Amino acid sequence: MTTTDTRPRPLGSAALVRLVAGREISTRLRDKNFLISTAVLLVLIIGVMVFQVLVNSGGSNTTIGVVGGSPAAERALVAQGKALGTDVDVRSLDDEAAARQAVDDGDVDAAVVDPEGSDPRLIVERHGGAEQDVVQGAVTALSTAGQLQQAGLTLQAPPQVDVVPLESGGEDRTQATVVAIVGVGLLYFLLILFGQFVAQGVVEEKSSRVVELLLATMKPWQLLAGKILGLGLLGLAQIVILGVVGTAGAIAFDVVDVPGQVIGTVVSVVAWFVIGYAFYASVFAVAASLVSRQEDLGSVLTPTTILLVVGFVISIQAAGDPTSTLATVTSFVPGLSPLVMPVRMAAGEAAWWEVVVAVLLMLVAIGLIVRLGGRVYAGALLRTGGKIKLREALQAERA
Amino acid sequence: MLEFDGLYKSYGANAVLRGVGFTVPRGSMFGFCGANGAGKTTTMRIAMGLARADAGNVRWRGRPLDEAARRRIGYMPEERGLYPKMKVGEQVTYFARLHGLDAAAAARASDEWVGRLGLGERRGDRVEKLSLGNQQRVQLAAALVSRPEVLILDEPFSGLDPVGVDSLAEALLEQCRQGVPVLFSSHQLDLVERLCDSVGILARGRMVAAGTVDELRRREAGRLLRVVVPDAGPGWAYGLAGVRVVSQQGGDTLLELATGTDDQAVLHAALRTGRVTHFAWREPSLVELFREAVADPEQREAEAVAA
Numbered sequence: 001m002t003t004t005d006t007r008p009r010p011l012g013s014a015a016l017v018r019l020v021a022g023r024e025i026s027t028r029l030r031d032k033n034f035l036i037s038t039a040v041l042l043v044l045i046i047g048v049m050v051f052q053v054l055v056n057s058g059g060s061n062t063t064i065g066v067v068g069g070s071p072a073a074e075r076a077l078v079a080q081g082k083a084l085g086t087d088v089d090v091r092s093l094d095d096e097a098a099a100r101q102a103v104d105d106g107d108v109d110a111a112v113v114d115p116e117g118s119d120p121r122l123i124v125e126r127h128g129g130a131e132q133d134v135v136q137g138a139v140t141a142l143s144t145a146g147q148l149q150q151a152g153l154t155l156q157a158p159p160q161v162d163v164v165p166l167e168s169g170g171e172d173r174t175q176a177t178v179v180a181i182v183g184v185g186l187l188y189f190l191l192i193l194f195g196q197f198v199a200q201g202v203v204e205e206k207s208s209r210v211v212e213l214l215l216a217t218m219k220p221w222q223l224l225a226g227k228i229l230g231l232g233l234l235g236l237a238q239i240v241i242l243g244v245v246g247t248a249g250a251i252a253f254d255v256v257d258v259p260g261q262v263i264g265t266v267v268s269v270v271a272w273f274v275i276g277y278a279f280y281a282s283v284f285a286v287a288a289s290l291v292s293r294q295e296d297l298g299s300v301l302t303p304t305t306i307l308l309v310v311g312f313v314i315s316i317q318a319a320g321d322p323t324s325t326l327a328t329v330t331s332f333v334p335g336l337s338p339l340v341m342p343v344r345m346a347a348g349e350a351a352w353w354e355v356v357v358a359v360l361l362m363l364v365a366i367g368l369i370v371r372l373g374g375r376v377y378a379g380a381l382l383r384t385g386g387k388i389k390l391r392e393a394l395q396a397e398r399a
Numbered sequence: 400m401l402e403f404d405g406l407y408k409s410y411g412a413n414a415v416l417r418g419v420g421f422t423v424p425r426g427s428m429f430g431f432c433g434a435n436g437a438g439k440t441t442t443m444r445i446a447m448g449l450a451r452a453d454a455g456n457v458r459w460r461g462r463p464l465d466e467a468a469r470r471r472i473g474y475m476p477e478e479r480g481l482y483p484k485m486k487v488g489e490q491v492t493y494f495a496r497l498h499g500l501d502a503a504a505a506a507r508a509s510d511e512w513v514g515r516l517g518l519g520e521r522r523g524d525r526v527e528k529l530s531l532g533n534q535q536r537v538q539l540a541a542a543l544v545s546r547p548e549v550l551i552l553d554e555p556f557s558g559l560d561p562v563g564v565d566s567l568a569e570a571l572l573e574q575c576r577q578g579v580p581v582l583f584s585s586h587q588l589d590l591v592e593r594l595c596d597s598v599g600i601l602a603r604g605r606m607v608a609a610g611t612v613d614e615l616r617r618r619e620a621g622r623l624l625r626v627v628v629p630d631a632g633p634g635w636a637y638g639l640a641g642v643r644v645v646s647q648q649g650g651d652t653l654l655e656l657a658t659g660t661d662d663q664a665v666l667h668a669a670l671r672t673g674r675v676t677h678f679a680w681r682e683p684s685l686v687e688l689f690r691e692a693v694a695d696p697e698q699r700e701a702e703a704v705a706a
Contacts, residue, residue: 008499008545010467019496027485209480213541216447216474217497219466382449 016218020226045246052255063089065111073115080137176261180346181319183269188312194235195280199288220378228281265346276338286373289380290388311339322347334365405455417604423580430591431584433601439584473547483527491540498545512540552583592685602693624654625681630673
């Protein structure tokens with residue numbers, strides 16, 4: 001150990017910003033509310049998927065008992081079930097009495113007696129149900145094949161039908177749009193959550209007057225940048241974790257058919273979170289710097305919160321009708337675009353240049369806010385008591 | 400040497416500082432006195448870069464204070480400022496790092512200062528759980544943890560119990576002995592008198608008196624006369640030529656004599672009221688120096704005219 005390491009060294013902007021960001025992250029990581037909200041989101045995402053799996057699997061699974069059937073009969077039942085979208089399990093039974101017993105006990109959903117004979121019978125609890133169609137189809141196929149064979153004909157495998165959709169990827173697009181809506185919902189929630197964190201942090205520093213001590217060692221913009229970056233990294237980590245868990249789960253549980261499209265949508269939602277967060281966090285921070293007490297926070301944050309709510313409502317509307325004028329126009333408006341554009345993109349209704357324009361407009365808006373907002377923040381930070389008007393804050397910058 | 404040179408500052412039409420200047424030599428303690436609103440806090444905030452002077456500057460070692468130099472100053476703001484929900488040890492470490500210590504050195508320095516200020520047991524507690532006195536100690540630890548070259552403390556003694564006052568005073572004197580110039584403001588003039596090498600009294604935006612307490616005393620000495628006349632009426636000394644009544648409590652009267660006034664004439668006047676139990680020139684206390692210094696000159700003229 002040398003004696004030089006106890007001597008303070010000059011700090012650059014990057015080091016200061018890192019210090020502030022580090023404090024924000026470590027404070028939040030030990031904040032119960034933050035941890036709980038993260039856990040709730042994760043549970044919610046997993047819950048949605050489990051629900052999907054349950055809904056999808058309902059009724060698409062059946063067990064059919066067979067009395068006196070050949071392996072060919074069992075194959076025919078499974079094949080027919082597949083054609084009708086039902087997974088068929090076949091179980092051999094000894095005789096008709098055993099079949100009746102099995103159906104009655106619910107061991108099997110239905111039992112077919114003598115499927116290849118001249119008098120096949122299906123035993124079910126009551127009329128109706130997918131088993132009837134499956135068994136009828138299988139018996140027909142077996143009988144046709146048997147008759148043709150007796151007539152001396154050998155069957156060729158029937159040709160596969162090739163599907164030619166006129167509208168490209170209708171089903172995948174719908175899935176991508178659903179993912180986009182879930183993603184935008186998440187984005188909306190996280191923007192509000194982390195925007196609030198930023199705002200509360202700013203007011204906490206102001207109301208506890210610790211800001212005076214901080215500004216004796218750094219410039220307002222360094223404090224602002226550190227705060228926004230630190231919380232932003234946390235927010236990004238959170239949305240990435242949720243995105244990865246959600247996507248991996250969806251693929252693992254077979255909830256989605258075309259993973260590529262869904263992954264693309266998730267990535268675009270994450271990217272829009274970064275841009276949207278930069279925008280809203282700056283606005284929230286600047287607004288919060290105008291008040292000195294947590295109680296007054298609501299009044300200065302409301303206009304921005306309303307903008308977020310409007311964006312979210314439009315994005316839901318856009319999911320239903322991605323080509324509407326409202327959706328198209330608002331997907332370019334800074335502040336609204338992070339919520340609306342991902343939905344249009346997922347629906348395949350946004351050209352690449354439209355996305356580029358929307359992103360550029362957002363970046364310009366962020367640049368303006370950071371510049372102007374930075375001055376307001378600097379001017380308002382050291383003034384306490386009551387609510388400061390924007391104009392006063394601009395004039396008072398380090399007065 | 401910490402130099403405040405010709406500071407001017409007004410907020411709108413309100414001129415807060417009108418040419419404030421004084422110096423705090425290395426290793427000396429400077430007590431900054433003045434009525435509420437006299438401009439003490441503004442002066443300190445200008446030094447810390449929290450307010451911008453309209454004119455004048457603050458220099459340390461001959462160079463105007465910049466951001467790097469300010470990082471070498473330990474500062475205690477008038478309104479205490481700490482993160483209420485942060486733990487004591489972590490908080491002090493954080494401020495050490497903001498002042499440029501690396502992580503390991505900051506943690507060591509934080510441990511050291513928290514322990515030295517008697518908060519070792521409370522290291523892991525949130526600041527908001529501490530008593531006000533202990534919070535003040537944390538605040539002081541935050542100011543001292545980076546081994547500052549200069550200390551600027553706004554009302555560091557306010558809100559402390561006598562034991563707290565003593566331990567803070569000891570900590571400040573130790574800093575002084577190590578060569579750190581200490582500037583602090585206080586309304587507790589007895590404390591200032593006891594601790595400080597020099598004193599500055601601020602009134603109406605100007606430094607109306609500055610120097611060592613002895614210098615100030617000498618300047619005022621030979622002018623204040625204490626006369627105790629138990630039987631006298633309240634206005635017994637009014638109307639005596641060249642005499643101003645500084646204070647009167649019962650018969651205990653403090654008089655200020657203009658130069659050339661005959662003290663024996665005052666004694667005669669006193670004797671005329673009855674018994675005189677005390678008659679002597681008096682060394683002014685800092686409180687009286689302060690009253691004298693901050694008294695509005697116009698008001699004093701008005702009193703003189705009335706007399």
